[in-house]
Amino acid sequence: MAARSTWTRGRDTLGALTLTVPAAAVYVVLMVVPVGFAIYYSFTSYNGIPSQAPEWIGWDNYLRIITDPIDEMRPAVWVTAAVALIGAFLVNAAALGLALLLQRTNRFNTFARAVMFYPHVLSALIVGFLWQAILGPQGAVNNILAGAGQSTLPFLSDPTWALATMIGVIVWGQFGVQLVLYLAGLQAVSAELQEAARIDGANRVQVFRHVTWPALAPTVTVTIVTSILSLLKVYDVVLGLTNGGPGDATQTWAYEILAVSFANNKVGLACAQAVLLILVAGLLSFTIIALRRRAETGAEAVS
């Protein structure tokens, strides 16, 4: 009888609870409490200096961000939106396209997969510095162009070029992750169904459209959410590649928070910006997951 009343029957919840305490302690103290503080400070005027108490100012920080009277914060919103949306599209297109090409396991494909993935093991800061040395005004590419008698290209010195270059560098560094996820997803697609469709006379495009793509639906959800979450917080690449410039052409929202607001002791404002970014990240993720639910139920029917 003693064995029946063991904890596996869920008798002593308290005992079970103690096992969650270490994880909860670390997580609560350094993630949840900071979020709480961020929310509190976002309603205050606070410069982070301990001797000066935060002063409650209500929604002023948020109003300042939304109305943005001197147009100091809106550029960062557009830059971040462009990085997240264009970046996520390019990352996913490149990753899915290459996953279809590298699907079969052989030596050449294994090598190519590793080559596509390697930028991800480099620190984003180092990726930024490396590309800055290649594409900067004095960089390798422009020296080659100048040496060949061509005019140089303003990769990092013209605002529009710089943003496009930065998105390109981010995509170069990131799509390997999504590629690996798509490769894993493709393994789960039923080979019999694809074969059956082929026997029924479907061509490659039709097999992809009607069998492979619907079966990939759960993977697509994961890749879109993970890529957008990581693109929304881009900071290190900016620092290494452009330092936000020229002007504010490549300042992302994360850069604005850390290198502009926080660096200028505007802790209250930085916290309001952080809260908004977390809200956007959470809302976007849940929206995507909700929108994808229908596609995913379709996937269950296929596989």
Place this chain on the structure above:
Amino acid sequence: MRGASRIPARLRVAFVAILSVAMLVPMYIMVVNAFKPQQEILRTPLGLNPDTASTDFLAAAWSNTAFPVVEGYAVTLFLVLACNLVAIGTAVPAAYVIARTPKPFFQFLLLFFLAGMFIPPQIILVPAILVLKGLGLMGTIPGLVLFMSATMVPFTLFIFTGYIRMLPRSLDEAAAIDGAGRQRVLWTIVFPLMKPIVATAFILNALSAWNDFVSPQLILGPGSQFKTITTGVYAAVSSYSTNYEVVFPTLLLAVVPILAIFIVMQRYIMSGLATGAVKG
């Protein structure tokens, strides 16, 4: 049919080969230019003349006081191990009881932890610094380890919970009937079965700890006596970013260890990423 698909196959190999070479060009530029003086880097960025190639620039980068290389490796490696120890060590027991207790409260607890995956660590750093100041841990290695571990806990716990749910419950019950306590069942029965997922978590957490720049830079402070690889590179490169005979050798020294590890472990790293993101 065969003949028709053979030409696209060749095309595909050619396309992938060209793309692979293109992906590797930045690495090539970094490696060859690490052995050249500034003049030559500017004149012939792609070439390497064996007669003038010199390791002087690597040696100069190696002894640059702004980026103490060996110490940078050591501090970063320590961070990787310490953060994994804290994150995995705390996530295993928590994931175990969450996975094995089918009560609504524990489901809520799981969601509570999962919410952390939507919080970008760099963004929460500002208020976290104020918390660390309050705890007296600001500017210290333990403070940095705790913050970085905290950011790893949600994902680690998430994949562990999913994995433990797949392990047969009968194992735990048999051990419990034989009189084993909860801790004993966890560490002697369940934990050894979790090896694959622990390896996955270790690899992913190690990559993010190794590459983290913002947390060490802001928590330790730019003037800290401890430099990680990334903060060291920043200190050595940011103000000399057009002095390429400093930039390229420094970047090369910074990436060599992680690239070597990647080349040896690439299969496990990539399959780990795939299981980690899809599980649960």
